[in-house]
Amino acid sequence: MIKVVILGAGNVATHLFKAFQKSDKVMVVQWFNRDLEKLIPFNNEVGITNGISDLESADVYFISVTDDAISEISEALPFEDRLVVHTSGTVNIHDLDKKNRRGVFYPLQTFSKSVDIDFKKVPICLETIEKDDYKLLKTAADSISDFVKKVNSDQRAALHLGAVFVNNFVNQLYRLAHEITESTGAEFDMLKPLILETALKVQDNSPFRAQTGPALRGDKSTIKAHLKRLQNEHHKDIYEILTQSIKNTHGR
Amino acid sequence: MIKVVILGAGNVATHLFKAFQKSDKVMVVQWFNRDLEKLIPFNNEVGITNGISDLESADVYFISVTDDAISEISEALPFEDRLVVHTSGTVNIHDLDKKNRRGVFYPLQTFSKSVDIDFKKVPICLETIEKDDYKLLKTAADSISDFVKKVNSDQRAALHLGAVFVNNFVNQLYRLAHEITESTGAEFDMLKPLILETALKVQDNSPFRAQTGPALRGDKSTIKAHLKRLQNEHHKDIYEILTQSIKNTHGR
Numbered sequence: 366m367i368k369v370v371i372l373g374a375g376n377v378a379t380h381l382f383k384a385f386q387k388s389d390k391v392m393v394v395q396w397f398n399r400d401l402e403k404l405i406p407f408n409n410e411v412g413i414t415n416g417i418s419d420l421e422s423a424d425v426y427f428i429s430v431t432d433d434a435i436s437e438i439s440e441a442l443p444f445e446d447r448l449v450v451h452t453s454g455t456v457n458i459h460d461l462d463k464k465n466r467r468g469v470f471y472p473l474q475t476f477s478k479s480v481d482i483d484f485k486k487v488p489i490c491l492e493t494i495e496k497d498d499y500k501l502l503k504t505a506a507d508s509i510s511d512f513v514k515k516v517n518s519d520q521r522a523a524l525h526l527g528a529v530f531v532n533n534f535v536n537q538l539y540r541l542a543h544e545i546t547e548s549t550g551a552e553f554d555m556l557k558p559l560i561l562e563t564a565l566k567v568q569d570n571s572p573f574r575a576q577t578g579p580a581l582r583g584d585k586s587t588i589k590a591h592l593k594r595l596q597n598e599h600h601k602d603i604y605e606i607l608t609q610s611i612k613n614t615h616g617r
Numbered sequence: 618m619i620k621v622v623i624l625g626a627g628n629v630a631t632h633l634f635k636a637f638q639k640s641d642k643v644m645v646v647q648w649f650n651r652d653l654e655k656l657i658p659f660n661n662e663v664g665i666t667n668g669i670s671d672l673e674s675a676d677v678y679f680i681s682v683t684d685d686a687i688s689e690i691s692e693a694l695p696f697e698d699r700l701v702v703h704t705s706g707t708v709n710i711h712d713l714d715k716k717n718r719r720g721v722f723y724p725l726q727t728f729s730k731s732v733d734i735d736f737k738k739v740p741i742c743l744e745t746i747e748k749d750d751y752k753l754l755k756t757a758a759d760s761i762s763d764f765v766k767k768v769n770s771d772q773r774a775a776l777h778l779g780a781v782f783v784n785n786f787v788n789q790l791y792r793l794a795h796e797i798t799e800s801t802g803a804e805f806d807m808l809k810p811l812i813l814e815t816a817l818k819v820q821d822n823s824p825f826r827a828q829t830g831p832a833l834r835g836d837k838s839t840i841k842a843h844l845k846r847l848q849n850e851h852h853k854d855i856y857e858i859l860t861q862s863i864k865n866t867h868g869r
Contacts, residue, residue: 432839455839473807475814475829488807512810520803526843527794531808532815533830534859535787540824540866542779551772555725555740556783557820558764562727563784564816568809572792577727578785587684587707591778599862606858607786610851614792 367391367505368423372438374398376476377452378429384484386410390508395421418443424501425450427470428461436460448498454525457518458492468493468502471521472510475532484509490516490524541600573614580611619643619757620675624690626650628728629704630681636736638662642760647673670695676753677702679722680713688712700750706777709770710744720745720754723773724762727784736761742768742776793852825866832863 369391371378378396385391395412397420398404404413412421420426420443428435429452439449439462449461450468461467469492476482489506491513493499499515506513516524539560543553566575579587588608595601611617621643623630630648637643647664649672650656656665664673672678672695680687681704691701691714701713702720713719721744728734741758743765745751751767758765768776791812795805818827831839840860847853863869 455842474811475818480818486810488810490807512807514804514807516803516807520798520801522842522846523798523801523803524807526846527798527803527805527808528811529830529843529856530790530794530797531812533828533832533863534855535790535812535815536819536824536828537859537863537866538782538787538790539819540828541862542782543824545782546772546775546779549772549775551768551775551779552766553779555742555764555766555768555776556779558738558740559726559780560783560787560816560819563787564812566727566732567788567791567812572788572795576785576788576792578781580785590707590774591781594774594778599865603786603858603862604781606855607789610793610855611785611789613851614789 367425367501368394369425369427369505370395370397370420370423371427371429372397373428373430374400374403375429375431376478377472378427379478380476380482380484381427381429381452381472382407382411384509385505387484388505388508391505394423417441420444424448425468425505426465427452432456436462439465448493448501450493450502454490454528455522458494459518466493466495466498468498469518469521470502470506471516471525473524473528485511488512488514490514490521492517492521538603541603544597545595545600576611576615578611580608581615581617583612583617619677619753620646621677621679621757622647622649622672622675623679623681624649625680625682626652626655627681627683628730629724630679631730632728632734632736633679633681633704633724634659634663636761637757640757640760643757646675669693672696676700677720677757678717679704684708688714691717700745700753702745702754706742706780707774710746711770718745718747718750720750721770721773722754722758723768723777725776725780737763740764740766742766742773744769744773790855793855796849797847797852828863828867830863832860833867833869835864835869 385393393411397414401415426449432453435451435456445464447465449465450470454471458469471490472487474487487510489510491502546553637645645663649666653667678701684705687703687708697716699717701717702722706723710719710721723742724739726739739762741762743754798805
């Protein structure tokens, strides 16, 4: 059994705790958070603490706090030569204090506290400096997810940036479509099957192959009609830049 | 039984034919296309023709051809006062020749010839000039889809434009993420669960509520790191405009 301590009580920490509770390879021996209040609901399931000097002995320490606080909390740990990992998409492995063995355990998914997630389908990006530490992390990760990969800090930063495009930016395009449709009294709901189909299509096809529409076809009259319809200058700018982007990609 | 004739042999026409073949309210009595070759595979299932003067009597004629050809083919029809509809998202109902009763039957989904689609889940936007024609179209549409709505030409144009945002533009963001991740040797596949989750999230939440990420949080250091990482000026422009868009929407 791999004994772990979780530090932090945000969305990732909470989902990680729940996933580990179901694992037969990992045991959460303690949960730390500066604000103990947030951990009270889990008091019956795990030992909780807000004292960094009270941390118990464990095989891995998971630092799952905001990016800015990772380095500081890794320095504050009152022990040496143990395996300490963070769960961030952007923070470099070397930002962890080198008095301990270091690693990264980054689950690449969007987490909401209120929405349960099937961790089996969450890709986990692993990085360590020592080979043996990798084996240990891999065993822990494999016990909660079917999709575990070795990913270095440069690749992880690229994945995190890619995630902003396919999650935050895509969601903003949904928002703009919402504004555009509702301004005429049309229902945004009518677009939902298309939203889902678009996401499903790239599960088995490359986005390059999946592309369709007026920009790809070079259909100038439709593009002109769309631009005329867009009253909001900001919407217009986004329409133009993404139309140009599609043309660039497909050599038109 | 509602007798229909389909004109055109593109993706929409073909999927519509297949859906009507399964309907117990609609019978396709004839399929017209200028290039008869494309209809040969369906020769055993339906009468086919490439002669516009040979069109049979029917309750509805579905013009499912490229936008530019709709008006012309509606003028070429050798009869009057029958119900003629087109299946386009952008063409106005009044672009159909007024010698016939007019309507629109727009299925709002992305169709590929090779991919089977569950038409039950395809929203269909209906518009007619006469009330009785609406009833007839509604009966036909309800027999193949669970999601039929009355939508006027202005609303339909807005939905079509919204569809470009949530389908073509979203797909292009997938493509950019593909470029960004693969440039470091990271796998685009790792983003696929996130892509799906992002689309699923707005099935039950508004895109406004579903938003997360650095732009929403006003996390300047992450935004700065992302911009530094983006070498491609075009990627950078898109990052900046969509980050600004999220800030505008959420009043930051």
